[in-house]
Amino acid sequence: MRCLPILAGIAVLLLVAIGVVLVPNPLGAAIAGTLYDTTLDSTLTYRVQVWTDTPLHDMDLILPLPGGPEGAVLVDALARGEFTERPEGWQLTILEADTLSMLKIHADRFGETPGEPSLLAGLARTAGFIGSQGPWEEDLVLQVRPGRVIATDVPGGNEPLLQPRYNVTASGCGCSVNAAGERSERFVYDSTLFTGFQSPGDANLAVWIQVRGVNRWWAYHWSSNYYTDSVRLIVSEGSGGWSSAAGVQTQKNGRYGKPTGF
Numbered sequence: 156m157r158c159l160p161i162l163a164g165i166a167v168l169l170l171v172a173i174g175v176v177l178v179p180n181p182l183g184a185a186i187a188g189t190l191y192d193t194t195l196d197s198t199l200t201y202r203v204q205v206w207t208d209t210p211l212h213d214m215d216l217i218l219p220l221p222g223g224p225e226g227a228v229l230v231d232a233l234a235r236g237e238f239t240e241r242p243e244g245w246q247l248t249i250l251e252a253d254t255l256s257m258l259k260i261h262a263d264r265f266g267e268t269p270g271e272p273s274l275l276a277g278l279a280r281t282a283g284f285i286g287s288q289g290p291w292e293e294d295l296v297l298q299v300r301p302g303r304v305i306a307t308d309v310p311g312g313n314e315p316l317l318q319p320r321y322n323v324t325a326s327g328c329g330c331s332v333n334a335a336g337e338r339s340e341r342f343v344y345d346s347t348l349f350t351g352f353q354s355p356g357d358a359n360l361a362v363w364i365q366v367r368g369v370n371r372w373w374a375y376h377w378s379s380n381y382y383t384d385s386v387r388l389i390v391s392e393g394s395g396g397w398s399s400a401a402g403v404q405t406q407k408n409g410r411y412g413k414p415t416g417f
Contacts, residue, residue, distance in 0.1 A: 187414035190374040197305045199315060200367045201229045203260070203295040209358035210266035210291070217250065217349035218258045219386055221315030221366050225301065229315055229366070230256060232299050242293040255318055257348075265352070266291035305368040307382040308407045315366050316384045320402055321345045337407065344402040346386045350395040361389045362400075380409030 201221055221229045234249055248259040306313040323344040350360060365385035372378055388400035 187374040191372045191413050194373040195304070195370065196372070197301060197303065197370045198368070199225070199229055199299050199301055199305065200365075200369075201233070201297045201315075202363075202365045202367070203258075204292065204363045205260075205265070206292045206361040207266050207354075207358055208290065209354045209356050210264070211262075211352040211354045211358060211360070212264050214260070214262045214265045214352040214360075215349070216258075216260040216351075216362060218260065218362065218364050219317040219319065219346055219348060220249070220256045220258050222256065222318030223316050224313055226315040226318075228299055228301055229297060233258070233297050237299070238296065239298050240294050240296040242295060245293070245295065247295075260295075265293070305370055305382075307368050307370060307380045307409070308411060310368065310382045310384070310404075310406055314368050314382065316404065317346065317364060317366055317386055317402065319346055323404075337411075339408045340406050342404040344404070346400045346402045347397055348386070348388060348400050349397050350388070350390050352392070352395065354392055358392045359389060360391075360395075361387070363387045374414040378410040378414070380407075380411055382406040382408065 199221075203218060205216070220226070220233075230249065233247070242262070244262050244264065246261040248261075250257045250259050310316060321344060323342055326341045326343045348362065348364075350362065352358065352360060363385060364387075365383060367381060367383045369379055369381040382405060384402070384404040386400050386402045388398055390398060
């Protein structure tokens with residue numbers, strides 16, 4: 156019989172918890188809003204990933220940089236050398252034209268020399284990267300906090316996007332449904348970049364460049380929204396020079412709107 160009061164108490168607590176979730180709660184909304192404001196963290200990231208299946212030397216890359224509104228925030232940080240990750244031996248130069256800036260990367264040597272036992276370590280290191288093209292991979296990463304909410308739902312005209320970009324077309328493929336039940340949006344476009352290198356054998360080189368903007372906050376649980384803009388190219392020895400590359404931009408991913416309850 157003594158179990159009955161305990162069970163009744165548990166039932167009451169469950170009913171209260173259900174009521175807090177289902178019934179509009181001004182106090183819960185106020186607390187959630189305060190948590191959102193105090194924990195909100197917005198970041199812009201510029202990343203370059205380079206893979207090869209054969210050691211290279213005299214590698215030269217000329218790659219898209221973030222342009223448009225707020226693009227200078229990332230480019231200026233790059234010019235100041237404020238990197239999260241920077242491969243050893245990479246020489247970086249910002250090439251500026253009237254309406255376009257691009258990043259030049261030169262490396263005397265990229266990848267290990269043939270026959271070194273570090274090959275297995277390289278394979279293990281790249282196993283976690285989806286789409287990796289070979290055992291040798293390097294990352295250049297730059298991250299800044301703009302001190303404002305990033306317009307991840309409509310980055311075009313508001314946020315940094317990779318330049319150059321041509322023939323931008325809306326694509327219904329690959330879209331997901333965000334937390335509000337709305338479909339994220341996807342665009343494809345053409346870009347261009349330069350690759351040049353020498354190698355002791357037939358080599359494949361893959362280059363991936365991305366700008367990513369994220370808003371993240373904690374209001375009883377972690378939530379976020381984001382946009383991405385990326386360009387990727389795979390070339391083989393003898394097919395370098397200036398090449399057309401495929402670009403993909405996604406936006407309106409994640410959860411939107413200030414939280415209004417527990």
